[in-house]
Amino acid sequence: MDSLVARTVSQGLAGARPVSVADSVRRVVGLQAQDVRANRLAVRARTDGLTRADVDAAVADGTVVRTWAMRGTLHMLAAEDAGWVVALLGPRFAHGLRGRRAQLGLTDDICARGADVIAEAAKTPKSRAELVDALAAEGIEIDPKTQAPAHLIGYAALTGVIRRGPDRSDDEPTYVRLEESPTLDEAKALARLAERYVVGHAPATAEDFAAWSGLPLGKARAAFTGAEPNHQDPGRVVRLVGHFDAYLLGYRDRTLAVPAAYAKRIQAGGGFVMPAVLVDGRAVATWRRARGRIEIEPFGTLPKGIEGAIDQEIADIARFLSDDRSA
Structure with missing residues (x-):
């Protein structure tokens, strides 16, 4: 089968398509989610018969979650994958942003204390402004007109404290505590991520895996096996x-x-x-x-x-x- 056609099948864009949001997301590990409208359309292309309301319902009931994962960017993942993927990738990207946080006055101590406050406040969905208010109530004052709130919230997400919650009626994003779930040691998590990547993206290379995940090339190569699934030819796609x-x-x-x-x-x-x-x-x-x-x-x-x-x-x-x- 042609390599490009094989990729469309791996990605869930061709062949039999699922009828659940979670199955479409699980197929490729995660779908880019910075743009909610584009995220919905990515699900549409990989499913059969769903509507945007079905996607929003899956987010609202927690079947899928939006959180910061691959490359430190916002993705939609199946709920059971969020914990171990964030545990593997999140701290690496949180560390990489340490210098920028320092420029904004967010010391390591402030970030640690702030993450605890955010976790407590986000037992129910909270907007960014509401989280800033909760921080202020605990003596952590950050300027809402700067990027400091976004970076502190991002730190909390990348360290596994919170995730994106359901958007409000005016498309205002909220944040809610990330449910605890079993994690894996790094070697097992790397192997699982590499295997899942290949299933949803083959044919691909270790270099592709590194670019997609944001992992160092050495770690990506060590985990990558390259075993590709066999697909039936779907015809013209x-x-x-x-x-x-x-x-x-x-x-x-x-x-x-x-x-x-x-x-x-x-x-x-x-x-x-x-x-x-x-x-x-x-x-x-x-x-x-x-x-x-x-x-x-x-x-x-x-x-x-x-x-x-x-x-x-x-x-x-x-x-x-x-x-x-x-x-």
Whole structure:
């Protein structure tokens, strides 16, 4: 099977797709979640028949959780994976941000005490402003107009104290205590993470695993086995994936999936990754929603015979979003 098609199957973008949010997330370990709307669409592309309300319900009932994990960035993970993944990766990224916290006046002592206060306050979902108030009530004053609150909350999350909670009706994020769960020693956790990565991303390399996870290359190579699953050929695959999709962020680079001439159409600069139209795993266009309609912007001439499949994907996105006019 072609490498790109095999990747689409590994990623859950082709072949039989699950009908639960948790199964779609578990397949790739985690889905990027800084942008809630894009996160929902990543689930849509990997499931069959769900709606945005189903994704929000899975977050609300704790079946899946959003927390800081791979590369120290916000991801959605299945609830049973959050504890051991954060325990493995979080402290590394928390340590890496120590210098920036110091610049903001967040000493190690303040961070330790602040994390305890945040954990107590976050027994029920709290907004950032509410956590700042809880800190102030315990004598820890931080300026809400600076990045200090975000960094202290990030420290608490990366050290396994809290996670993102359900968004409020105005899309304001909340934070809630991370439920305790069994953790693994580092060697077992590394082996499990590498195995799970391969299942959801193959074909891939140890270098891809390191770039995706944020682990040092030496640790990634030691844990990586490269054993790839066998997949049945799914036939032609046309899928519309949203911003920051794991298919375009889960590897060291995108050269296999994105023609070099169009790389800047997918990522013009910074970390902003555009929605893409994938045909048999290769990006052939970008897409965007404008005035409630999806507009396709091809990279030259589209492959023949895919118009109907693109129309089906557009219709499925509309079905998935249903009454959501802002997503």
